[in-house]
Amino acid sequence: MIHSMATLGTVSQSLALGFTVLSIILIAQFLRSGDTRLYVSGRRSAVIAAGLVILSTLVLLRELIQSNFNLEYVAHYTSIATPLLYKISALWAGQAGSLLFWVFIVAGYILIVIYQNRTVNKVMMPWVIMILMAIQFFFLYMTNFITNPFSPVEAGIIISDGNGLNPLLQNVTMAIHPPTLYLGYVGFAIPFTFAMAALITGDTSATWIKLIRRWTLFTWLALGIGILLGAWWAYQELGWGGYWAWDPVENASLMPWLTATAFIHSIIIQEKRDMLRVWNMILIIITFTLSIFGTFLTRSGIMSSVHSFTASSLGPLFLGFVFLILAGSFLLLYKRLPMLRTKNRIESFVSRESGFLFNNVIFIVMCFAVFWGTMFPVLTEAVRGTKITVGAPFFNQVNIPIGLSLLFLTGIGPVLAWRRTSKQVLIKQFSLPVLVSLVALGVFILRGLQGYVMISFVLAVFVTTTIVLEFARGIAARHRRFNESVVLAFWQMLRKNRHRYGGYIVHFGIVLMFVGFTGKAFNREIETAIRTGDKFHLSGYEFELQEIETEERPNHFAWIAHLKVVKLGVGPVTHLFPEKRIYFHRNPDQRKHQPHSELDIHTTLKQDIYSVFSGYDTKTKSASFKIMINPLVSWVWIGSYIFVLGTLIALWPNRRKK
Amino acid sequence: MELLLIFLIFISSVIFVAQPLFQPAVLDTSKTKAELAALESEKLSLYHQIKQVEMERDLSLLSEEDYQSARQRLKLEASQVIGRINIMKVKR
Incomplete structure (x- = not known):
């Protein structure tokens, strides 16, 4: 039965491929002939294809949970001892599974789009479905x-237990991240296809x-939450004391x-002033291309070596797909340029439009800097x-001033x-913020702050x-x-202008994150090896290994x-319990044993005390530790929650008028 | 048993996809409907923009003079769109 489920x-997934092709052919025929039966049939074929993708993903999930080691993928990423949650997350742990998971999300989105537009947008929808x-x-x-x-293991080989999931991935955050x-990456396909459909239909x-x-x-x-969860996971799990390393995979997202x-x-400007039509098209094309490119970066092997990239057939295919998207969409955009011209122009340098435009330019410059640094090796x-690698110093040097400019524009x-x-409006709007910022500047100077740190804190106040x-x-x-009370006025204002005030809340979240980022300038750390009863000191704290x-x-086996x-x-603050673990310790093959440091953090609004148990010598009983004092990190996570809250407010649908 | 399941999935999918092809032919008229829908959407957008300029005036982001001129322009645009909607509805 287990074997048949894999079949x-x-x-x-083979039938899904067939129905996908059939859907494209039927809809193309409808667009040629105008016979709506072909469209309905093509749309149904798309629904079936999506359904079959979902079915094949569920089957793989079942095989992972049931530990069907007859499948190479299951044997590679799970073992009998792997907890259920990580058996599920093994679905996206490897290349083959993660690509199926990619299509699974596309399929889910396709079903939602078809359902939402079943009776409306009949001109665009055939093109949307086809793309x-x-x-x-x-x-x-x-x-x-x-x-x-679903590839089976080599004939004649019977695997009684699998390799198990990488210990670094055995973390709840990593199961959600x-x-x-992917919800974010894949989701950009929807605005992209609507943009292309708009261009095609004129x-x-x-x-x-x-x-x-x-x-x-x-x-x-979703992409933002994904990035933040990745940062949280890196901070909680990797043990280097930071949340962002400018790693190619991070940069890709x-x-x-x-x-x-x-x-x-930028789309706000098109909606309000019918400007930047071409620019918006370019932005969505680039965004979708970058989301595919991100998958390419992480899945093609190009970052480890150009040679491993060319050795696999996946990388060149991905690259070809990226070029196809770019060439096709830009060619279409070029052909439609005359239709995209509008009569509206920016009337003044000091206007909302130009503010948005500056913001756009800065985002693009920042994206290019990240792209350049990522692709340089x-x-x-x-x-x-x-291979010449540019590390975190390059990214920080370039992106800190860019980030601060963005904060200023916020x-x-x-x-x-x-x-x-x-x-008059300018003076009225900015007098108080400038005054408060000047006072803050004075306070920060007196406290000895300088450089980017001072600028960042002043801008946060502003x-x-x-x-x-x-x-x-x-x-x-x-x-x-309306003579409303303050509370009612606040509620009504938020309810009736969700985009605007949701956006402000997002901005406030970003400000708090910047405060957290800036705290990194004050990080302190120590690495030491001690025995039970020994003590050491860092930044006014005493640490004793009891x-x-x-x-x-x-x-796994753990030393705690x-x-x-x-x-x-002052006195005792807390007890920390960092662990040194050896995963798969029961495996007789020593090479399969995987060491891992499970860290412990004491968090307050002011700072984190971050402890890593990096090694233990069982002969000398000497334990190695890395301890860090990381100020203001909590504000990154608090800012993240506010960022999510603000976006949810902006996203919340208006009540439909009956 | 499993092969039967796969066969059933395949057959029912084919029937589901092919069924509309055996219905009487209907020619696509969605373009006109879409144009009307686009105009309706433009009308709503203009109403929304009128509300927005009112709010920006209240927040001192627009002077009274700018507010009046923006409001006049948006009202004019809205009346033109409504005119086009009416013409399309009469034609239909």
Whole structure:
């Protein structure tokens, strides 16, 4: 029975490929003939294809849970001892499974789009379905012919237990992070296909933007949450004390998020002033391309070596697909350029439009800087034969001033008026924020802050003041106009202008994140090796190793350190219990044993005390530790929650009028 | 048993997809409907923009003069769109 279920999975994904092709053919015939029967049939074929993709994914999931080691993928990424949650997350742990999971999300989105538009948007929808089917075809082709998750193990080999999941991935955050990230990556296919459909059908008005605004926000939020969960996981699990390392995989997710952020801002201008039609098309094309490119970066092997990339057939296929998207969409855009011209122009440098435009330019510059730094090792290896890597210092040097410029614009942009802002309005809007910022500047100088740290904190004060004032003005305006109480005015203002005030809340979340990022400048750390009863000091704290306990658990063996933390001159603060683990310790093959450090963190709003049990010498009983004092990190996570809350407010649908 | 399941999935999928092809032919008229829907959407967008400029005036983001001119322009645009909608509805 188990073997047959795998056959069902294989057949389902093959049939899905067939129905995908059939859907494209039927809809293309409808577009030629205008016979709606062909469209209905093509749409049904798309539904069936999506359903079959979902079925094959569920079958693979079942095989993972049931530990069917007859499948190479299951044997590689799970073992009998792997906990259920990580058996499920093994679905996206490897290349073949993650690509099937990619198509699974595409399929889910396709079903939602078809359902939402079953009676509306009849001109665009055939094109939307056809383009989505083409995207699905590409990924199904790969899961069917290049990297099939249902491939059986070699004939004659019986595997009694699998390899098990990498211990680093055995973390709850890591079980949620990839699907969230994928929801974001894949989701950009929807605005992209609507944009292409708008170009093809010649409907270059803002209609397509209205159709995809919430999709884009949802996708942007999912990608944002995915990135933040990745940062949280890195901080909690990797043990180097940071949350962002400018790693190519991290950068791959950041790049489409940056261009999508520019897009979200830029479509507001098209909606309000019918400007930037071409620019919006370019932004969504780049965003979708970058989301495919991100999958390419992480799945092609190109980052480890250009040679491993060319050795696999997956990389060149992905690259070809990226070029096809770019060439096809830009050619279409070029052909439609005359239709995209509008009469509206930016009337003043000091206007909301120009604020948004600056913001867009900065996002794109930042994205290019990240792209350049990420691809530099690949380019140097391809051109000169040796790989030259640019590390975190390059990215920080370039992106800190860019990030601070963005923070500055976050404070300026929203209080500028459309078209032009008069001198009086400008003075009225900015007097108080500038005054408060100057006071803050004085305080920070007195406290000895300087450079980027000082600029960042001053800008945080400036932006927070402008946001608070915006809320205060909104409440005051409603109070004057409708004689509402402050609470009611606040609620109504938020309810009736969800995009605007949700956006301000997102901005406030970003401000708090910047405060957290800036705290990194004050990080302190120590690495030491001690025995039970020994003490060491860092930044006014005393750490005492009281005991090392041992414990055997189902899939690992652990040494658990008991560290007592005392604030000098104050008293005990906390106990920390970092662990050194050996995974798969029961495996007789020593090479399969995997060491792992499970860290422990004491968190307060002011700082984190971060402890890593990096090694234990059983002969000398000497334990190695890395301890870090990381100020303000909590604000990154608090800012993240506020960022999510703000986006949800902006996303929340208006109540439909009956 | 499993082969039967696969066969049933395949056959029912083919029937589901092919069924509309055996219905009487209907020619596509969605373009006109879409144009009307686009105009309706443009009308709603203009109403929304009028509300927005009112709010921006209340928040002191627009001077009274700018507010009046923006409002006049948006009202004019809205009346033109409504005119086009009416013409299309009469034609239908």
